[in-house]
Amino acid sequence: EQLNIVGKRSGKGFVAHKAMLVIALARALSDRVMLLDFTLGRRGLLGYLKALGGSNIVKVIPDNKRLKVICGSNTSNINAGEWIGDKTPMTLCEVRVSPNNSVNPNVGGSELADALARVLPFTAKDDEARPVLACVNFVAKDGKLTLVGADGFRLATISLDCDGEGQALINRDELRGIASALKVAKRARVSFEAGGDTIGGYSLIIDTELIRYKWVSVNGDYPDYQKLIPTEFTTTAHFDTIEAIKAT
Missing domain, CATH: 3.10.150.10 (DNA Polymerase III, subunit A, domain 2)
Known part of the structure; x- marks a missing residue:
């Protein structure tokens, strides 16, 4: 899976709308997510972002082998491997940030x-x-x-x-x-x-x-x-005369 987030690159990190990250993580099927080369538990990251207050905009940058997350006046750090346990399945999705992401639909x-x-x-x-x-x-x-x-x-x-x-x-x-x-x-x-x-x-x-x-x-x-799959259908119906007259 690849999560395509519309945002702005900022040095080695990025700036994006928090709601867009939350929606994408909620729809993802994988249990692990790679964010700026850091592997994290998807469900844990989703819950963390939902609870994060301060602003609708979030900035994420790598900092001393950790991820620094800035949201308004709030600043926190996330360690690599956070929210990943021994039983976390090895399914992985990756977050990619770009200025725009367009999809030309061909199906509903x-x-x-x-x-x-x-x-x-x-x-x-x-x-x-x-x-x-x-x-x-x-x-x-x-x-x-x-x-x-x-x-x-x-x-x-x-x-x-x-x-x-x-x-x-x-x-x-x-x-x-x-x-x-x-x-x-x-x-x-x-x-x-x-x-x-x-x-x-x-x-x-x-x-x-x-x-x-x-x-x-x-x-x-x-x-x-x-x-x-039959290409032609032939149906035969038998009715009792009296019952057929009653039906009409």
Whole structure:
């Protein structure tokens, strides 16, 4: 993950709106955050910034192997590794500060969030024999982004209008929390980047106005589910004559 914060560089540090940092940290999925080359616990940093008073603007600069945080008349220091324990997962996001950050949307954030919420329950849990079924299959082509989930017995597919092309298999566990984050995003863009576990594979990227989410595609071939979807529907109904007359 990459948290793209609009702010101003100040020497080796930066100046930014505190609220923007708080919102970005709240939407992040990782448990650790890298801030100016210092690794901190994300939840602890989020709580610290929420409680920090004095100003709406915060200045963060490295100072003697610590981070100095200035907010109005308040000045405090944060040690490297703060809010990280032995059981803190090794998931990491990075904060980057730049004068501006623009996202050209190609999909609705709430629509994508709803599609993920509907497809994820159809993926397989704890199926070591068929790891691809524990993934959501993202396929973009012909102006559509299709999300597919299946567990060998059930199948769910949802298509959204979306520019671009690519395909990626993303494990269900790695997508935990992304639907909630997308619901509050103002803009969203889905794209695919060359790379992954296989030659010619892709990574899935979802950009929002504050965060870039990136997942490496799982190695594997997704089953040809399209053969299971009927192209024509024929329905025959039988009615008792008397009951049919009563119905009319």
